[in-house]
Amino acid sequence: MRRPAFYSRSPRGPQGAAERGAPDAPDAPGIPDTPAAPAAVAAPRWQPGRRSFGLLLALVLAMGATGIVMWPKQGTHTLTQKDIDSAVLRTLQTATLPSPAAKAADIIRPSVVRVVGYGTEKTTPEAKTEKRGRNLAKGKPPEAPPESVAPGGQQVERGVGTGVVIVDKGIILTNLHVVAGAETVKVTFADGLEAPAIVTGVQPENDLAVLQAQKLPDDLIPATMRSTADLQPGDQVVAVGFPFGIGPSVSAGVVSGLKRSFRSPEGKQELGNLIQFDAAANPGNSGGPLINMNGEVLGIVTAILNPTQQRTFIGIGFAVPIENAATAAGSPPF
Structure with a gap:
């Protein structure tokens, strides 16, 4: 494409005027005709064209941009630690945050399972008490027949407890008394999946x-399991489980004692080195996790103290430390 001329270089003088069609100037009187001396060619004057104007404009813009950058900024504010603290405080005052117990329960919930043992219905006082409690919790008459029947229709629900997954291969810790005597065991995971389970190991002393x-x-x-080596009375704990078959239910409290002993109401077994806690627990919590505020398992809930035969919580529960519990699975964590 042709580029237009930036500026004209046409000569200025008589020849140029003649070429432009200007009338000839008359001869001056009294002056003979003599050959005219060649006229001196005037030096062309510099005339700014488009390129020069563009360069000049670019230079002006560059200087203006530099001035803007170098000009001291007015009205800017640098955040200080005081500003940050004020913003955090305002958020804490205006936002509703979950409690430590709620956050801990949310962490452990995917690992908690409902454990149901099936078999011939037991007629012991303990079994009858637990059955009445489950029925009342579900809004049914105390002596209503079991509604849960094992696959095949021959076995009835004998008891409900809790378990906690400690290995992603499906290894679950629970209490021995939850599955003792059961002919079939079924677990229900947090996502609702029901699966049969088999007993692969026991530790009767715990x-x-x-x-x-x-x-x-x-x-x-x-x-996640946590050592109890630094656990102290007064530390906050949460118990998660299925009391009387309903749940998962959450209760919170504190560690009220360490290295406690407990003898079952029938006097058949004595457990030692237990964690004593005051978070509410009832039949069905057995086998569930006792956790700290980080959602880490400190122990396995195993018993409640009650001088009567009602088997309901009066403020003292016991859990097997996780160090002992994990050895039952053959993998001590610490």
């Missing part, structure tokens, strides 16, 4: 049993 689920969720999350 009332512990190890289950292996036969079917697993796709995203099974095992619990």
Whole structure:
């Protein structure tokens, strides 16, 4: 493409005027005709064209931009620690945050399972008390027949407890008395998946049993276990489980004692080195996790103290420390 001329270089003088069609100037009187001396060619004057104007404009813009950058900024405010603290305080005052117990329960919830033992219905006083409690919790008459029947229709629900997944392969810790005598065991995971389970190990001295689920969720999350070496009375704890079969239910309290002993109401077994706590627990919490405020498992809930035969919570519960519980699975964590 042709580029237009930036500026004209046409000569100025008589020749140029003649070429432009200007009339000839008359001869001056009294002056003979003599050959005209060649006229001196005037030096062309510099005339700014488009390129020079563009360069000049670019230079002006560059200087203006530099001035803007170098000009001291007015009205800017640098955040200080005081500003940050004020913003955090305002958020804490205006936002509703979950309680430490709620956050801990949310962490452990994917690892908690409902454990149901099936078999011939027991007629012991304990079994009858637990059955009445489950029925009342579900809004049914105390002596209503069991509504849960094992696959095949021959076995009835004998008892409900809780378990906690400690290995993502489906290894579950629970209490031995939850599954003792059961002919069939079924676990229900947090996502609702029901699966049969088998007992792969027991530790009678600590009332512990190890289950292996036969079917697993796709995203099974095992619990994190925490040593009790630095646990102290007064530390906050949470118990998660299925009291009387309903749940998962959450109760919060504190550690009220360490290295406690407990003898079962029938006097058949004595447990030692237990964690004493005051978070509410009832039949069905057995086998569930006792956790700290970080959602880490400190122990396995195993018993409640009650001088009567009612088997309801009066303020003292016991848990097997996780160090002992994990050895039942053959994998001490610490």
